[in-house]
Structure formats: structure tokens, C-alpha cells
Amino acid sequence: MRPFHFPCSRSSSKSPADLLGFAVVIVLCLASSTSSCTDQDKSFLLQFLAGLLEDGGLAVSWRNDTNCCKWEGITCSADAMITEILLASKGLEGHISPYLGNLTALLRLNLSHNLLSGGLPLEELVSSSSIVILDVSFNHLSGALQELSVQTTTRPLQVLNISSNLFIGQFPFTTWKVMNNLVALNASNNSFTGKAPSSFCISAPSFAVLDFSFNQFGGSIPPDIGNCSMLRVLKGGHNNFNGDLPDELFNASSLEYLSFPNNGLNGVLDDANIIKLSKLSILDLGQNMFSGKIPKSIGQLKRLEELHLGQNDFYGELPLNLGNCTNLKVIDLIFNNLSGDLGKINFSSLSNLTTIDLLMNNFSGTVPESIYACTKLTALRLAHNNFYGEFSPTMNRLRSLIFLSIGGNAFTNITNAFHIFKSFRNLTMLSLEESFAHEILPEDETIDGLQNLQHLAIGGCSLFGKMPAWLSKLRNLEMLRLSDNQLTGSVPVWINNLNFLFYLDISNNSFTGEILRTLMQMPMLKSEKTVDHSDARVLSTYWDSKYEYRVLRAALNIARNGFIGVIPAEIGQLKALSMLDLSFNSFSGEIPQAICNLTNLEVLQLSNNNLTGTIPSELNMLHFLSAFNVSNNDLEGQVPTGGQFDTFDNSSFDGNPKLCGALLSHHCGSAKVVPVPASTLSTMQFSDKAIFGIAFGLFFALGVLLDQVVLTKLRVLQL
Ligand SMILES: *[C@@H]1O[C@H](CO)[C@@H](O)[C@H](O)[C@H]1NC(C)=O
Ligand SMILES: *[C@@H]1O[C@H](CO)[C@@H](O)[C@H](O)[C@H]1NC(C)=O
Ligand SMILES: *[C@@H]1O[C@H](CO)[C@@H](O)[C@H](O)[C@H]1NC(C)=O
Ligand SMILES: *[C@@H]1O[C@H](CO)[C@@H](O)[C@H](O)[C@H]1NC(C)=O
Ligand SMILES: *[C@@H]1O[C@H](CO)[C@@H](O)[C@H](O)[C@H]1NC(C)=O
Ligand SMILES: *[C@@H]1O[C@H](CO)[C@@H](O)[C@H](O)[C@H]1NC(C)=O
Numbered sequence: 011m012r013p014f015h016f017p018c019s020r021s022s023s024k025s026p027a028d029l030l031g032f033a034v035v036i037v038l039c040l041a042s043s044t045s046s047c048t049d050q051d052k053s054f055l056l057q058f059l060a061g062l063l064e065d066g067g068l069a070v071s072w073r074n075d076t077n078c079c080k081w082e083g084i085t086c087s088a089d090a091m092i093t094e095i096l097l098a099s100k101g102l103e104g105h106i107s108p109y110l111g112n113l114t115a116l117l118r119l120n121l122s123h124n125l126l127s128g129g130l131p132l133e134e135l136v137s138s139s140s141i142v143i144l145d146v147s148f149n150h151l152s153g154a155l156q157e158l159s160v161q162t163t164t165r166p167l168q169v170l171n172i173s174s175n176l177f178i179g180q181f182p183f184t185t186w187k188v189m190n191n192l193v194a195l196n197a198s199n200n201s202f203t204g205k206a207p208s209s210f211c212i213s214a215p216s217f218a219v220l221d222f223s224f225n226q227f228g229g230s231i232p233p234d235i236g237n238c239s240m241l242r243v244l245k246g247g248h249n250n251f252n253g254d255l256p257d258e259l260f261n262a263s264s265l266e267y268l269s270f271p272n273n274g275l276n277g278v279l280d281d282a283n284i285i286k287l288s289k290l291s292i293l294d295l296g297q298n299m300f301s302g303k304i305p306k307s308i309g310q311l312k313r314l315e316e317l318h319l320g321q322n323d324f325y326g327e328l329p330l331n332l333g334n335c336t337n338l339k340v341i342d343l344i345f346n347n348l349s350g351d352l353g354k355i356n357f358s359s360l361s362n363l364t365t366i367d368l369l370m371n372n373f374s375g376t377v378p379e380s381i382y383a384c385t386k387l388t389a390l391r392l393a394h395n396n397f398y399g400e401f402s403p404t405m406n407r408l409r410s411l412i413f414l415s416i417g418g419n420a421f422t423n424i425t426n427a428f429h430i431f432k433s434f435r436n437l438t439m440l441s442l443e444e445s446f447a448h449e450i451l452p453e454d455e456t457i458d459g460l461q462n463l464q465h466l467a468i469g470g471c472s473l474f475g476k477m478p479a480w481l482s483k484l485r486n487l488e489m490l491r492l493s494d495n496q497l498t499g500s501v502p503v504w505i506n507n508l509n510f511l512f513y514l515d516i517s518n519n520s521f522t523g524e525i526l527r528t529l530m531q532m533p534m535l536k537s538e539k540t541v542d543h544s545d546a547r548v549l550s551t552y553w554d555s556k557y558e559y560r561v562l563r564a565a566l567n568i569a570r571n572g573f574i575g576v577i578p579a580e581i582g583q584l585k586a587l588s589m590l591d592l593s594f595n596s597f598s599g600e601i602p603q604a605i606c607n608l609t610n611l612e613v614l615q616l617s618n619n620n621l622t623g624t625i626p627s628e629l630n631m632l633h634f635l636s637a638f639n640v641s642n643n644d645l646e647g648q649v650p651t652g653g654q655f656d657t658f659d660n661s662s663f664d665g666n667p668k669l670c671g672a673l674l675s676h677h678c679g680s681a682k683v684v685p686v687p688a689s690t691l692s693t694m695q696f697s698d699k700a701i702f703g704i705a706f707g708l709f710f711a712l713g714v715l716l717d718q719v720v721l722t723k724l725r726v727l728q729l
């Protein structure tokens with residue numbers, strides 16, 4: 011949309027004669043630039059400048075004794091009238107002066123990406139001036155938008171962008187009756203409440219772009235938006251809308267972009283409605299409560315590029331004619347109850363697909379060969395369905411894959427799988443969780459490639475075997491999860507050659523030996539900078555219906571194995587650690603004082619070992635420690651007090667008869683064992699469960715979380 015072409019001419023046609031005229035106008039413009047703006051216009055600009063607390067250096071050129079047509083950000087017409095004020099990203103602070111509305115020839119005002127605050131003088135800006143384009147997005151403007159008081163003459167305003175500010179309150183309704191030229195309105199990312207604006211198109215027949223996403227609009231989606239026959243873009247995601255998509259909405263047959271993710275919408279998608287939107291290129295209705303089947307008529311949307319229907323209650327089979335949407339790039343159907351054999355759909359005609367995301371559905375059968383014709387695929391997630399069988403050798407055509415997640419299915423032959431996956435040179439994330447049950451983790455040296463792999467998750471597969479040497483070649487590995495298998499042997503020394511590894515989870519296996527001295531050398535965990543590194547991965551919250559998760563931090567989890575030996579003082583070197591879990595092993599000796607040096611620790615689990623001695627009292631200096639458990643050891647002496655220790659439940663210390671403390675049954679300095687009152691007991695049981703829930707949630711959800719994160723990153727790259 012280019013509603014406005016040149017400051018000297020409002021013509022928008024493009025015939026050769028006009029182009030000649032255009033050239034003449036340029037010359038005129040240049041020639042006329044010597045004539046000076048009026049003193050009155052200059053004074054209005056100086057009023058604006060006076061309202062700024064921080065002018066971003068404007069004052070250097072904005073001087074009273076010079077021609078204001080030459081000031082920074084100002085453009086004038088041939089007759090020295092101010093037509094444009096373009097001051098985006100200048101670091102301006104302060105308020106927007108209503109006097110800008112007194113510039114009678116002003117066409118374009120762009121103040122986006124500054125730090126302007128206070129109200130928007132909409133009344134003055136649009137009622138007295140000739141403004142066509144007004145962009146004040148990405149500022150700190152606040153307050154409510156007033157209805158325009160005078161409702162007589164029509165306004166030339168075509169584009170209004172007030173997005174990403176702090177506006178609140180109801181959106182004006184009557185104001186738009188005089189905006190007969192309005193083409194685009196962007197009110198997204200504010201805090202507007204009440205009913206969504208809708209009645210533009212009765213007065214503005216060319217209205218084409220409406221974005222009110224990321225607000226707090228509620229109620230139902232207004233049906234009269236369907237009157238907008240020229241509407242191309244409609245974005246209303248991340249509000250509180252409820253009800254269904256009104257039938258009338260589908261009369262807006264020019265729609266190319268229809269998006270209402272993350273609302274409370276419900277109902278079914280009607281075949282007869284969907285088919286009316288034949289120009290649709292992006293359909294995003296994710297994170298709502300839509301139900302029923304995915305309508306067959308989607309297959310007739312020839313221009314469809316992105317289909318986002320994830321996190322709803324859709325069920326049944328995918329429409330077979332989906333293969334007719336040959337422009338599809340993204341299919342996102344996560345968290346529904348979709349089922350059936352994908353083999354009935356011909357994916358080979360969808361050669362532009364870059365993302366297929368089917369996480370958490372009930373799809374079954376083998377993975378259809380035709381998917382392997384989609385050679386542009388960068389992300390494929392089949393996790394948590396009912397797929398089975400071996401991967402076909404033709405899968406090696408998916409050489410663009412960056413993200414592959416197939417866990418939670420009944421796939422077989424992990425050896426075969428790795429021999430295929432090794433040809434995915436660009437793969438950075440590979441998750442095989444909960445598949446290939448009871449097979450042997452291949453140790454075959456010919457598994458190579460995968461040089462770019464950063465995240466490898468093979469947890470929960472009950473795999474036999476050892477930690478294979480080919481892992482040592484994955485020099486970019488940051489995260490390795492082998493938990494919940496039946497792996498044996500020792501942890502090899504080469505683990506320290508993985509220079510980027512900051513998350514290692516080998517819990518619940520049958521590893522043995524004195525592991526710790528090896529792990530004390532892990533470079534990323536020793537690095538002081540790691541904290542920043544892992545904080546940089548702060549990931550969007552992911553909700554999987556049971557657990558909520560936030561971040562992936564430096565972690566060492568070797569719980570539930572057969573490790574022996576003492577915890578060496580060198581543990582204090584692993585400064586980056588947020589989580590250390592050594593529980594359910596056979597560690598002996600004392601808890602080293604140096605563990606108090608791990609100031610980033612949030613989780614420290616030492617329970618069910620054979621630890622003796624006292625609990626170092628300086629542990630109470632670990633300010634982030636929120637989970638701590640030393641139960642079932644042979645510790646003695648006093649439980650530390652103060653700091654986070656005032657928040658830990660008794661159950662953290664259970665099963666250490668020689669421990670004493672004010673809250674424990676064994677008080678320090680008294681030999682008498684006080685019986686535990688029943689009420690305390692039930693609290694303890696409850697807390698036990700809570701702690702288990704938290705810990706379990708953390709490790710269960712991480713795989714899914716990680717998937718989500720990486721996938722989200724990929725999406726950002728693609729869009
Ligand atoms: C600008 O200059 C004019 C005279 O040249 C003077 O009247 C006016 O007050 C000045 N404005 C400011 C803001 O200094
Ligand atoms: C600026 O415009 C407003 C109307 O919006 C008018 O009331 C006011 O007198 C004008 N000021 C000047 C100095 O022209
Ligand atoms: C305003 O300026 C910014 C930065 O140059 C630009 O991205 C934006 O598109 C402009 N707004 C309009 C409506 O042209
Ligand atoms: C504001 O929105 C308009 C219309 O959607 C758009 O043309 C303009 O580029 C946006 N401005 C910024 C800074 O994104
Ligand atoms: C509206 O503005 C936001 C930024 O505030 C931008 O991300 C979005 O793309 C714009 N919408 C349209 C339709 O241009
Ligand atoms: C919303 O606005 C804030 C503040 O300007 C910005 O940081 C954020 O990226 C915007 N969000 C969207 C979705 O545009």
C-alpha cells in the first residue's frame with residue numbers, strides 16, 4: 011500500500027507523461043528548496059521542539075534564524091509549505107505538541123520508535139491539518155483516545171499507526187465516520203479494552219488493514235468487519251475475544267491475512283464460510299477452543315501459505331485435498347486430537363513446505379514417503395503421536411532440516427534412524443525422546459556428520475548400551491539428555507572436550523564409577539560467562555497443560571545411577587551451574603565446603619547417598635536456592651538456618667537421624683526425640699508431593715519446552 015507518493019504531488023498514476031511531470035516536479039522541488047518556510051510554520055515547529063525534554067540533537071539544525079525547510083527531518087513543498095516531518099528513531103522524549111496540527115499542508119508525520127509520552131493530540135492533528143499518514147508507534151504514549159468532537163468535514167487520513175504504546179480505555183467509535191479515506195489502522199500492542207473497533211468500512215470503502223492484536227478487547231468479534239470488501243489484513247490475536255467467528259466476517263472476501271490467535275474463540279469452522287476467503291494466504295487461529303473437523307474447503311485455498319490451527323480441540327482426519335494447497339509453507343496443528351493415517355495426503359505437491367508441526371495429536375501409521383519430497387523442510391515435529399515403524403532411507407532427502415523432533419511415538423530401529431539423520435548437516439536440534447523402546451544405542455563409529463547439532467535429547471527410551479564415542483564428535487553440542495535409559499559403563503573423559511556443553515542430564519541409568527573428577531572439568535560449566543550465555547536463551551513460557559516453564563540453565567543431573575566416591579572440592583569451579591542433582595547414587599564422604607561457591611545454584615539435590623559430616627552452614631548464602639534435599643544420608647550436626655534455609659521443608663532433611671535443628675524432630679542439644687504431630691506430618695507429605703511434582707515437571711517438560719523454543723526461533727527466521 012503506497013497511498014502517498016511524493017511530497018510535491020498527490021498524483022499516484024504512473025503513465026510516461028506523468029513520469030515526465032514527476033521529473034519536472036522534482037526539479038521544481040529542488041529549485042524551490044531555497045524559498046523559506048513561513049514564520050508561522052516555523053513557530054509551530056519550535057513549539058514542538060519546546061515540548062521535548064530530549065531532542066536527539068534536533069536543536070542543532072532547528073534554529074530560529076534558518077529556513078525551516080532545511081531542518082533535520084522536515085520536507086517542504088515547492089511553495090515552501092511543510093509537508094513531512096520524519097523523525098523516527100531520534101531518541102525524542104517529551105510530549106507531542108498539538109501545534110503540529112496547525113501546519114496546514116502537513117501530509118506525513120512519523121514519530122515512531124521514540125520515547126514520547128503523554129497523550130496523543132489526535133483531535134488537533136487530524137482535524138485542522140491535512141495529515142494523510144500518522145505514525146506514532148513504539149513510543150510511551152498513554153491515556154485514552156478521545157472521540158473527535160466535531161463530526162462534519164471528512165478527513166484525508168489514510169494510515170494511522172498508534173501501535174506499541176500504552177494507550178488504555180475504550181476505542182473511539184464515532185471518530186471513524188469522518189475518516190472516509192482510511193486505509194490502514196494499527197492499534198496493536200496497547201491496553202485497549204471493551205468492544206473492538208469495526209465500523210470503518212461504511213465510511214471508508216478502501217479500508218484494507220486492521221490490526222488490533224495484543225490488547226484487552228473482549229466480547230465477540232464484531233460482524234460488521236465483514237462489510238469491508240477491501241480488507242486484506244485482519245489481526246486480532248492476543249485479546250479476550252469469545253464466541254465464534256461470525257458468518258458475516260467471511261463476506262470480507264479480499265482477506266489475505268486472518269489472524270486471531272490466543273483468544274477464547276470457539277465453534278466449528280464451516281466449509282461454506284472458509285471457501286469464501288479464496289485469497290487467504292495466512293490463517294492463524296491457534297490457541298483458542300475451536301472444535302470439530304478441519305474443513306475440507308481449506309484444500310481449495312490455493313494461495314494458502316501458513317496454516318496455524320494449533321492448541322485447539324480439532325479432531326478427525328486432515329482433509330485429503332490439503333495436498334492441493336501447493337503454496338503451503340507452514341502447517342502448525344500442535345495440541346489437537348487429530349488422527350488418521352497421514353499417508354492418505356499427498357505431500358509431494360507441497361514442495362514449498364518449510365515447517366510441519368504435528369506435536370501432541372493422535373496421528374498414526376508410518377511416516378508417509380511423500381513427506382520426504384518436501385526438501386525445503388527446515389522443521390519437522392511429529393512428537394507425541396502414534397506413528398510407528400522404521401524411517402525410510404529416502405528421508406535423507408530432507409537435508410535442509412534444522413529441527414527434528416520425533417519422540418513419543420513407537421518408532422523402531424534407532425541405528426537405522428541415526429544412519430539417516432547423520433546426513434542432515436544443518437541439524438541443530440534432534441529429539442528422540444520416548445521412542446525406540448528397549449533398543450541398543452548404536453556405538454557404530456560410522457555415525458558422523460551432525461557437526462552442527464546443539465541439542466540432542468534421547469531420554470526416556472529405556473535404551474541399552476554405553477555412552478557412544480561418536481557423541482564426542484558433536485563439537486557444537488550444548489545440551490545432552492540421555493536420562494531414563496538403561497545405559498551402563500562409565501562417563502567417558504572426552505565429555506570435557508565438548509566445549510559448549512552446559513546442560514548434561516544422564517539421570518536414571520545404570521552408569522557406574524567415580525564420575526565426578528571428570529565432570530569437574532566441563533569448560534562451559536567452569537566459565538563465569540555461562541550465566542549470560544544461558545540467560546540469553548531465556549525462552550518464552552511454554553504451557554503443556556501440566557507444567558509451566560521458563561528457562562534452560564546450566565545443569566548437571568547424574569541422579570539415579572550407581573556412581574561412587576566423594577564429591578571433590580573442585581565442584582566449586584562449576585560456577586555456572588543452576589542445577590546440580592547427585593541424588594540416588596552411592597556418594598560418600600562430606601559435602602565439600604566449596605559447594606557454597608556455586609552462587610547461581612537454584613536446585614541442589616543430594617538425597618539418598620551415603621554422605622556424612624555436617625551441612626556447610628554457608629549454604630545459606632546461596633540466594634537463588636529454591637530446592638534443596640539431603641534426605642536419606644548419614645549427615646550430622648545442625649541444619650543451617652537463615653537465608654533460603656528458612657523456606658525448606660523438614661522433608662529435605664528426613665532420614666538423617668544425627669541431624670538436629672529447631673524444626674526437626676531432633677532438637678539440637680536435646681537427646682529426646684519429639685513425636686511429630688499429625689498436622690505437621692500431613693503438611694510434610696503434601697510438600698513432598700509438591701517438590702516431586704516440581705522436579706518431575708522440570709525434567710519432563712524440558713524436552714517439549716526446548717522443542718518449542720527452537721521452533722519458535724525458526725519461525726521468527728522464516729517470517
Ligand atoms: C524567532 O525569531 C522571531 C523574529 O525573527 C521572533 O519574533 C521570535 O520570537 C523568535 N522565536 C523564538 C522561539 O525564539
Ligand atoms: C491552531 O489550531 C487550533 C485549532 O486546532 C486553533 O484553535 C488555534 O488557534 C491554532 N493556533 C494558531 C497559533 O494558529
Ligand atoms: C515510519 O518510519 C519508520 C522508520 O523509518 C518506518 O519503518 C515506518 O514504515 C514509517 N511509517 C510509515 C507509516 O510509513
Ligand atoms: C505502522 O503501521 C503502518 C500500517 O500498518 C505501517 O505501514 C508502518 O510501517 C508501521 N510503522 C512501523 C514503525 O512499523
Ligand atoms: C502493527 O504494528 C506492529 C508493531 O507495533 C507490527 O508488528 C505489526 O506488523 C503492524 N501490523 C501491520 C498489519 O502492519
Ligand atoms: C509491544 O511494545 C513493546 C514496547 O514498545 C515492545 O517492546 C514489544 O516488542 C511490542 N510487542 C509486539 C508484539 O509488537
Ligand SMILES: *[C@@H]1O[C@H](CO)[C@@H](O)[C@H](O)[C@H]1NC(C)=O
Pocket residue numbers: 309330331332333334
Ligand atoms: C484436490 O485434491 C483431491 C484429492 O487429493 C484431488 O482428487 C483433486 O483432483 C484436487 N483438485 C485440484 C483442483 O487439484
Ligand SMILES: *[C@@H]1O[C@H](CO)[C@@H](O)[C@H](O)[C@H]1NC(C)=O
Pocket residue numbers: 336337359360361362
Ligand atoms: C513455491 O514458491 C515459489 C515462490 O515462493 C513459487 O514460485 C512456486 O510456485 C511455489 N511452488 C509451488 C509448488 O507452488
Ligand SMILES: *[C@@H]1O[C@H](CO)[C@@H](O)[C@H](O)[C@H]1NC(C)=O
Pocket residue numbers: 409410411436
Ligand atoms: C545449510 O545452512 C547453510 C547456512 O545457513 C545454507 O547456506 C545451506 O543452504 C544449508 N543447507 C541446506 C541443504 O539447506
Ligand SMILES: *[C@@H]1O[C@H](CO)[C@@H](O)[C@H](O)[C@H]1NC(C)=O
Pocket residue numbers: 423425426429
Ligand atoms: C535396522 O536397520 C538396518 C538398516 O539401516 C538394518 O540393517 C537392520 O537389520 C535393522 N535392524 C532391525 C532390528 O530391524
Ligand SMILES: *[C@@H]1O[C@H](CO)[C@@H](O)[C@H](O)[C@H]1NC(C)=O
Pocket residue numbers: 579580581582583604607
Ligand atoms: C571458593 O571460594 C573461596 C573464596 O572465594 C576460594 O578461596 C576457594 O578457592 C573457592 N573454592 C573453589 C573450589 O573454587
Ligand SMILES: *[C@@H]1O[C@H](CO)[C@@H](O)[C@H](O)[C@H]1NC(C)=O
Pocket residue numbers: 596598619620
Ligand atoms: C554407606 O556406608 C557404609 C559405611 O561405609 C556402608 O556400610 C554402606 O554399605 C554404604 N551404603 C551405601 C548405600 O553405599
